[in-house]
Amino acid sequence: MLIATAGTTSSGMIDPLHACAEIAEHERLWYHVDAAWGGGALASDRMRGLLSGIEHADSITIDAHKWLATTMGCAMFITTRGGVLSQAFHASTTFMPSSVAGIDPYLNSVQWSRRFLGLRLFLALGAAGWRGLGAHVERSIEVVERIKGLLLARGWQIVNESPLAVLNAVPPSALGDVRSLVRRVVASGRAWIAPAVFEGRDVVRVCATNGETTQRDVDELIAALHEPA
Ligand SMILES: Cc1ncc(COP(=O)(O)O)c(C=O)c1O
Structure with missing residues (x-):
């Protein structure tokens, strides 16, 4: 796995995202970009180019609670290869009602019971x-x-x-x-x-x-x- 950071916590530095993507592709590594706080820049037409290269990532993290105007916590993990989530986390039991990979959180993440955290970003987006x-x-x-x-x-x-x-x-x-x-x-x-x-x-x-x-x-x-x- 190769992880680049798009906006380091202390200093806001952005790794060379295209160069990292090339290395990851050449070495056949999963390419993750930690855009936990810098990812907010993607919302701006003027600033989006700063994160050029992030589109090559297999996965990215963005915390809407850092720079997208939501309250804590509203973290996002986005991947182009959603199937692996189900492979990694899939658990089937007789007492859970469904087993539709990609839809039921308990089949795609560590956490089963959860609040509707995405509502925070949905409302921020709806308002702004x-x-x-x-x-x-x-x-x-x-x-x-x-x-x-x-x-x-x-x-x-x-x-x-x-x-x-x-x-x-x-x-x-x-x-x-x-x-x-x-x-x-x-x-x-x-x-x-x-x-x-x-x-x-x-x-x-x-x-x-x-x-x-x-x-x-x-x-x-x-x-x-x-x-x-
Ligand atoms: C670049 C970066 N990655 C990850 C994190 C951790 O995010 P979380 O609090 O959602 O685990 C932070 C938090 O400051 C961050 O700035």
């Missing part, structure tokens, strides 16, 4: 449509671009070159070390950020995937980051 979800994704990227501009103007460095809605930012030395700074901001309750490591370096991870993030939230984050210790 693909165009609305695409706009939601594009807006997140704009919010992050705005934060990036404000940080650069204040002497920060942005070290990850991700086209997705996540920044790995290194503060100017006057603001002290990353972990203490993050602790102060989170403890203040004014904004939520996380410490991360990018290529061996401590960075502040700023991610904006919530559609309700406003300019006020952006200003609040910038102010909290620059509050004297």
